[in-house]
Amino acid sequence: MKKIEGKEVKWGVLGVGDVCEKKSAPAMQKVKGSQLIAVMRRNEAKAQDYAERHGVSTWYGDADALIQDPEVNAIYIATPPNAHLELTKKAAAAGKPVYVEKPMARDYQECKEMIRVCQAAEVPLFVAYYRRTLPNFLKVKSLIETGEIGKVRYVNITINQPKHPDMKEDIAANWRIDPEVAGGGYFFDLGSHQLDYLDFLFGPIAEVNAIAGNQAGEYPAEDIVLANFRFESGVLGSGNWCFTTGESSKKDEIKIIGTSGEISFPCFWGTWVTLRKDGEKEQEFTFDMPENIQYFLIQSIVEELLGKENASPSTGETAARTNWVMEEMTKNYYKK
Known part of the structure; x- marks a missing residue:
């Protein structure tokens, strides 16, 4: 899998909603070797508001614009699950590692496709199951x-x-x-x-x-x-x-x-x-607990992206298994 070239992970966040206020994105500004440099929300005014309050230099109202930003070298997808697959495909196509919120996707098939596109692009895929590090x-x-x-x-x-x-x-x-x-x-x-x-x-x-x-x-x-x-x-x-x-x-x-x-x-x-x-x-x-609850998981991801092998315990492969289990547990209701 490709690693980040250089000495710093420069994050772009897609969907700076509630989870990014304290739980996750602020940790990207605290972890050694990590910067949060760009944020995106469909409502660009809200993206600008988040950026100005959190000291982020760049904001967008369009996901493609953030993904293609040449300064961004890793993508955090903090949207609801229905957008995870599409945005993962775009980030992987741009050759950028992906960190996605949980649950990984709406169903197991979407999870498998996310894994496939990241493997094909040789980019790592991580999922925000941060309890593995608390x-x-x-x-x-x-x-x-x-x-x-x-x-x-x-x-x-x-x-x-x-x-x-x-x-x-x-x-x-x-x-x-x-x-x-x-x-x-x-x-x-x-x-x-x-x-x-x-x-x-x-x-x-x-x-x-x-x-x-x-x-x-x-x-x-x-x-x-x-x-x-x-x-x-x-x-x-x-x-x-x-x-x-x-x-x-x-x-x-x-x-x-x-x-x-x-x-x-x-x-x-x-x-x-x-x-x-x-x-x-x-x-x-x-x-x-850390002030930002995802701090230790984000720290492990940054370490892995900068060269430490298997530093993060939460990957696309591990997270997809949880989607499979939940799907099995609810298939009588959804008739899957």
């Missing part, structure tokens, strides 16, 4: 690898969330619950992080049995998914994702059960890790 999630991985809970038997995911927790406008304006844009609903938005992280811990999921439905009938996407699954490594798993519960049932927990203990931790609403071992006192570990 200290609390790395602690869980370390506890498992050092045998703190013995041999892992199974893992369980539970997400209970009230309806529309992030709504600041009408339902019709929320692309996260429009399958034509997002591929699915909140499950694709949130569950993708959890499933990708389990792939990081235990390897690929080989078998899925699941049912998805829409119980509240407020939008076209699924609002509940129940699943059982098996990893190639032999670990078993189950998951319950419900996005129409009451506040009193709100829950975010991943629990990993082993032959001599268990580990539990939240994926979204906390940064602690709890370890329970047979015959020992419970331990709780807490962690501080």
Whole structure:
């Protein structure tokens, strides 16, 4: 795969919306060997506003113009998923490495095509599953690898969330619950992080049995998914994702059960890790997060683009597996 020539990754961002305010793009200005030099949004006035507030020198209202900017040598696609494939094709054709938001695409076929075009152009493809680099999630991985809970038997995911927790406008304006844009609903938005992280811990999921439905009938996407699954490594798993519960049932927990203990931790609403071992006192570990939550992943991508082999743990190949799993878990609903 091609590396960046020179000593600096010069990023151009397509789609500077909410995720770029704090989570991701500002880190590109902080990581050593990295600069954010251009941003784009279809509304050019909003792109200019972002650029002026964040100290970015160049802005565009057209994606092609940013991709062809000779000063930009890496592309970050921060749009909704329906644009990921098209923009990846254009960036790859321009010979520029691609970093794309999660979920990687609307479906597994789009993911495979993104991988194909990047391989053909010999450009790296990375995906924003940044939990693979955060200290609390790395602690869980370390506890498992050092045998703190013995041999892992199974893992369980539970997400209970009230309806529309992030709504600041009408339902019709929320692309996260429009399958034509997002591929699915909140499950694709949130569950993708959890499933990708389990792939990081235990390897690929080989078998899925699941049912998805829409119980509240407020939008076209699924609002509940129940699943059982098996990893190639032999670990078993189950998951319950419900996005129409009451506040009193709100829950975010991943629990990993082993032959001599268990580990539990939240994926979204906390940064602690709890370890329970047979015959020992419970331990709780807490962690501080970087100001820009994607900092460590972006740092790993920059290191790889500047020559360090396999520095980033989140690639197109790993991320595509998560799309396959989500598609399997919802295929009864979408009739795929």
